[in-house]
Amino acid sequence: xxxxSQKPSRDICQRGTSLTIQxxxxxxxxxxxxYRQQPGQSLTLIATANQxxxxxxxxxxxxxxxPISRPNLTFSTLTVSNMSPEDSSIYLCSxxxxxxxxxxxxxxxxxxx
Amino acid sequence: DAKTTQPTSMDCAEGRAANLPCNHSTIxxxxxxxxxxxxxxxxxxxxxxxxxxxxxxxxxxxxITEDRKSSTLILPHATLRDTAVYYCIVRxxxxxxxxxxxxxxxxxxxxx
Numbered sequence: 001x002x003x004x005s006q007k008p009s010r011d012i013c014q015r016g017t018s019l020t021i022q023x024x025x026x027x028x029x030x031x032x033x034x035y036r037q038q039p040g041q042s043l044t045l046i047a048t049a050n051q052x053x054x055x056x057x058x059x060x061x062x063x064x065x066x067p068i069s070r071p072n073l074t075f076s077t078l079t080v081s082n083m084s085p086e087d088s089s090i091y092l093c094s095x096x097x098x099x100x101x102x103x104x105x106x107x108x109x110x111x112x113x
Numbered sequence: 114d115a116k117t118t119q120p121t122s123m124d125c126a127e128g129r130a131a132n133l134p135c136n137h138s139t140i141x142x143x144x145x146x147x148x149x150x151x152x153x154x155x156x157x158x159x160x161x162x163x164x165x166x167x168x169x170x171x172x173x174x175x176x177i178t179e180d181r182k183s184s185t186l187i188l189p190h191a192t193l194r195d196t197a198v199y200y201c202i203v204r205x206x207x208x209x210x211x212x213x214x215x216x217x218x219x220x221x222x223x224x225x
Contacts, residue, residue, distance in 0.1 A: 004156075033212055042200070043157065043215040092156050094213075102149075102213055104156030 002027050002097050006105035013083055013112050020079045021108045023093035028073035033094040034066070037107070043092065049076045083112045117201045122220040131188040133219050135201030138182040143205045146177060148186045149213070150197040157200065157215075160186065191223045 003026040013019050023032065031050055035043040046066055047055040055068040069077045080087050090107040097103070118136040125131040137146065147162040161168055161175045163184070168175045174187040188195055200218040204211060 042217050043213075045212045045214070048212060094156070096211070100162065101159040102157075104158070106156050107154075109154075 001101075002029070002095055002103040004093060004095065004103055004105035006093060006108050008108055009106065010109040011111070013110065015084050015112055017083055018079055018081045019083065019110060020077050021091055021093075021110075023076045023078070023105055025074050025095050027095075027097060029095040029097065030073070031096070032070065032076045033096075033102075034068065034076075034078045035092045035094060035104075037090040037092065039088070046078070046091075080110065083110075085112045088112045117203055117216050119199075119201050119216060119219045121217065122222070124222050124224055125188075125191050127193060127223050127225050128190055131191040131195065131221060131223070133186040133188075133199050133201075133221060134183065135186070136183045137201070137203045140181050140203050141205070144203050145205070146175065146181075146184045147202040147204065147213070148173070148175065149200045149202065149215075150195075151200070151218070152194075152197040160199075191221075193223050193225065195221065196223045197221060 005024045007022045034046040036046050037043045045058050046061045047057045049055045049068050049070040051070050051073050065081055067079045088111050090109050092104050092107040094102050094104045145162050145164050148160040149157040151157045161173050163175045163177055177184045198218040198220050200215050
């Protein structure tokens with residue numbers, strides 16, 4: 001199994017500012033995934049972060065808005081840049097150790113005011 | 114990845130079996146059926162997965178029809194802690210980690 005720690009667990013931010021979310025895993029993993037869950041909605045993949053290469057973004061998400069770092073095999077950050085109220089969501093990171101089961105962090109609940 | 118269809122919501126009495134259906138009529142031969150659940154304010158949790166045979170673990174049973182176009186997740190003795198959104202996901206199981214494509218899921222409410 002994998003234990004994923006996300007920081008912060010929640011934050012309230014002013015519009016126009018940026019927030020960096022950290023994701024720490026207790027195992028070395030090649031890929032880490034970042035998801036967004038808007039209020040009352042399902043999860044949507046933002047990007048896949050591979051160690052040693054640029055993140056791969058899904059349609060509708062761009063690097064300028066959601067820059068991702070992946071400095072090593074156990075850590076990643078997602079930055080939500082130039083925030084607006086529409087960015088208020090839960091942001092989750094995820095890893096998959098085997099080909100069977102994905103593990104998720106508890107999420108970062110972001111409110112933009 | 115094949116698309117799935119699930120009821121928006123379901124209710125079940127505590128102690129009874131909860132049967133959650135999922136339609137995946139466009140599933141391909143190499144695609145598995147996965148189930149995850151998300152309890153309020155938590156990250157999703159893996160429950161079970163299968164290809165074509167029925168599967169059972171400590172959490173649930175998964176029944177897949179012979180044509181693989183639908184499946185049912187069974188929680189044999191539902192408790193209040195099973196109240197959650199349940200996601201049925203279909204995807205191939207290949208080398209390397211893969212993303213999960215979440216639908217809207219079924220909001221299961223277990224009533225006392």
